[in-house]
Amino acid sequence: AQTVTQSQPEMSVQEAETVTLSCTYDTSESDYYLFWYKQPPSRQMILVIRQEAYKQQNATENRFSVNFQKAAKSFSLKISDSQLGDAAMYFCALPLKNAGGTSYGKLTFGQGTILTVHP
Amino acid sequence: DTAVSQTPKYLVTQMGNDKSIKCEQNLGHDTMYWYKQDSKKFLKIMFSYNNKELIINETVPNRFSPKSPDKAHLNLHINSLELGDSAVYFCASSQGLGASGYTFGSGTRLTVV
Numbered sequence: 417a418q419t420v421t422q423s424q425p426e427m428s429v430q431e432a433e434t435v436t437l438s439c440t441y442d443t444s445e446s447d448y449y450l451f452w453y454k455q456p457p458s459r460q461m462i463l464v465i466r467q468e469a470y471k472q473q474n475a476t477e478n479r480f481s482v483n484f485q486k487a488a489k490s491f492s493l494k495i496s497d498s499q500l501g502d503a504a505m506y507f508c509a510l511p512l513k514n515a516g517g518t519s520y521g522k523l524t525f526g527q528g529t530i531l532t533v534h535p
Numbered sequence: 536d537t538a539v540s541q542t543p544k545y546l547v548t549q550m551g552n553d554k555s556i557k558c559e560q561n562l563g564h565d566t567m568y569w570y571k572q573d574s575k576k577f578l579k580i581m582f583s584y585n586n587k588e589l590i591i592n593e594t595v596p597n598r599f600s601p602k603s604p605d606k607a608h609l610n611l612h613i614n615s616l617e618l619g620d621s622a623v624y625f626c627a628s629s630q631g632l633g634a635s636g637y638t639f640g641s642g643t644r645l646t647v648v
Contacts, residue, residue: 449634455576461625461639468634505576511633522591523570523637525578 418443420510422526429498430534436483437493437529439508445469449511450484450491455528456504464506467491495531503533538562541626541640548616549648556611556643558626565630566590567609568637569601572623581624584609616647 420441429435441450452464467475467484474482479499483492495502508526539560548554560567568591569581583591584603598614609626626640 451636453639459623459642459644461627461642463636463638466634466636507578511637522580522583523568523578528576 418510418512418524420508420524420526422506422508422529424529425527426530426532428532428534429495431498431500433498434494434496435498435531437495437506437508437531439491439493439526441489441491441508441510441524441526443489443510443512445513450482451509451511451523452480452482452491452493453507453509453525454502454504455507456501461507465493498533500533500535503531505530538638539626539628539640541624541643543643544641545644545646547646547648550616550618552616553612553614554616554645555613556624556626556645558609558611558640560607560626560628560638562628562638563630564628564638565606566628566633567603567606568627568629569609569611570625570627570639572625572642574622578625582609582611613645616645618647621645621647 448469450467454462454464465477465480479496481494505528507528509523512522541558566585568583572578581595582601587603600612603609623642623644625642627637629637
């Protein structure tokens with residue numbers, strides 16, 4: 417069974433500092449993708465960053481980067497120079513192919529980590 | 536221009552009623568989804584349609600019926616609403632395998648009283 421675990425229910429960081437959110441997962445697939453989504457109080461789910469499992473290089477999007485450890489099945493998100501607007505719930509997600517192999521379709525989400533940014 | 540739009544954003548209704556939530560995407564994606572987020576913020580897939588064909592149907596009460604009239608639309612109809620149906624329902628879309636990620640709507644908060 418495919419699982420995604422976020423062991424940190426809540427994290428906090430000072431503005432301009434760096435914070436790392438943890439995610440571990442389990443899958444039998446060898447080729448897959450991983451995502452981090454951000455859900456601010458507005459409720460909108462926003463894609464923050466994606467990682468392709470076959471790429472050894474860690475993905476980076478501006479102040480957001482990941483530490484992807486495929487063997488350890490770990491996919492952590494690092495937020496540098498934290499801003500007040502980064503305050504949100506963050507979800508790690510792993511898509512699973514459907515039976516027909518036509519779509520990854522089924523996103524399995526972690527439990528989420530609430531990030532608070534202190535001014 | 537909203538990429539994935541859901542209506543309504545809020546829905547308050549009484550137990551036993553029937554309600555629908557509509558979703559439209561203008562991204563040209565070929566796959567659309569319904570996800571449910573419960574009170575603990577846990578997100579779980581309900582249904583997925585690829586080119587109007589149902590490809591994922593999780594263990595969801597048959598009171599929930601999705602309908603996809605075309606690739607750009609996926610509606611969710613709920614019969615005989617129960618208190619436990621109260622949640623936030625998200626529509627999402629993706630292209631092909633979804634490797635580029637999934638675009639979500641802003642959610643519909645359903646409250647059953």
